[in-house]
Amino acid sequence: MNTPPTSFQGRRIEQQVQGQATRDGDGVKLTRVLTQAHQRRLDPFLMLDNFGSDDPKDYGGGFPDHPHRGFETVTYMIAGRMRHKDSAGHEGLLQNGGVQWMTAGRGVVHSEMPEQEDGVMEGFQLWLNLPSHDKMCKPGYQDIQTENIPEFSTHDGIKVRVIAGQSHGIRGAVQRPIAEFPTDALYLDIHFENDASFQQALPTQHNAFLFVYRGSVNVISPGEKSPVALHRMAILRNEGEGVEIQAAAGSKVLLIAGQPLNEPIAQYGPFVMNTRDELIQAVDDFRAGLYNS
Template identity: 60%
Template sequence: MSPAPTAALTRPREVERLVAGQPTSDGAGVRLQRVLTQDLQRRLDPFLMLDHFGSENPDDYVAGFPDHPHRGFETVTYMLHGRIRHRDSAGHEGLVSDGGVQWMTAGRGVIHSELPEQREGRMAGFQLWLNLPAKDKLCPPAYQDVQGPDVPTFEHQGATVRVIAGQSHGVAGAVQRPVTEPLYLDVHLPAGGVFEQPLPATHNAFVYVYEGALAWSNGCRVPAGRMAVLANTAGSDGVRLQAGDAPTRALLVAGQPLGEPIAQYGPFVMNTEAELVQAVRDFQAGRLA
């Protein structure tokens, strides 16, 4: 796919801070790195969490994520390697493998599972949580999967860019959202390669490097396994990613902040404590979809 020409950036964003992932386990014992944690939710609004999982040891992933509830946000599972099946209480089911995306809108509530369909080999990918605006938190649950070959991809000055959500250089992503306007790119750069992405100054943004390293013009280096929170500088017009001396792969994620209160209790994300209490009661009473 050929991208539309885009003017060069004049004031790209700098790195505000670097964040290291925290080793943890979730589901039935899946080992992962939690990169975007609860203490960054307001700074990176509308994003609530980012997990990076990856292992060739089946003991680290084979039990997967059995049935568990969600309410009030969206989950985005992006697979780099391996096969994972989604099932939920609203009747949705899907299987994706290398390069595929599962996008679930929990809305008013759903119970779902994400289970590997492999017992050997490498399993690797990411799960991103995207908040829903207050007006949509009790919307009907929804689900879509996008197989790897169907994720829009383009080449630009040596970079290969997969557009999971939003739009880049005139290429529309697999998913669009009108309120939070998420941009979710998987950018592959050759050694020394550069990719520029226009971005509104109002959007919160971060970059997560999962292979290689990125270098900024001010000397900041972002190695693999680190998230760079990008500064919201007045007048900034986008993000410039430049690889170091090795091929580099990174996620670029940005979105329009909601500016609403965030109240979270485990798998429920609402706006008030009272709404959380109601979510737990509805779950206990079997009133989720």
């Protein structure tokens, strides 16, 4: 499934998206790349934020205590140090190249606070929906340091970090049973160290997008070569065997894909459920202090 066939038919770009500048937490400056407007099209993914600054005023306040219920957060730190603490008793230090994969499930209150007073802080946070049967599961937490993220390099100078899923026979750091986590997420960080082209097989039914965070790339499909500029998200059509990305040396791109849940999405801020009644209950439970037990 994850090894590209010899005759490769790459996906075309359906739409390109420019992120929206905003602030979250205690004034952290970020770009919201995947917004609520694209949740249905990119099911099971709910949000993608890109934060990055060398000015402490843009990140110093961090993300003090706040709740989540009904989904997962995946924080990928490119540069900097962030301390995680939550009401389930988990604590960890997220730093250069590391990943924090948190399953909020039935409810957790957590904080993500910088452990630096200067320098660059850069990374991403992805929100991944949970299926209805798992929304009230026990909260979970994985703190994956950079040395524990599998990597491979191609013969023409492309380095691929496999955070979740599989690529070219390499299994990612996060592997879960499909029965419990049917989203079957793929999360790759692809570094073009030379001018080269990378192919990744994708099941046709999986929704997929890429985000360029260094340089620029081209998406290659039959008869087409479509450029994607820096800081653009490209939503890929559900067609062909996968995606082919061509780029110059120095370019870096995230490739993210997953099986849609095809369930109703009811969201109120940090709560993501299936119905309005479930949302009301989520807020009531938080106000009653039940996420701290």
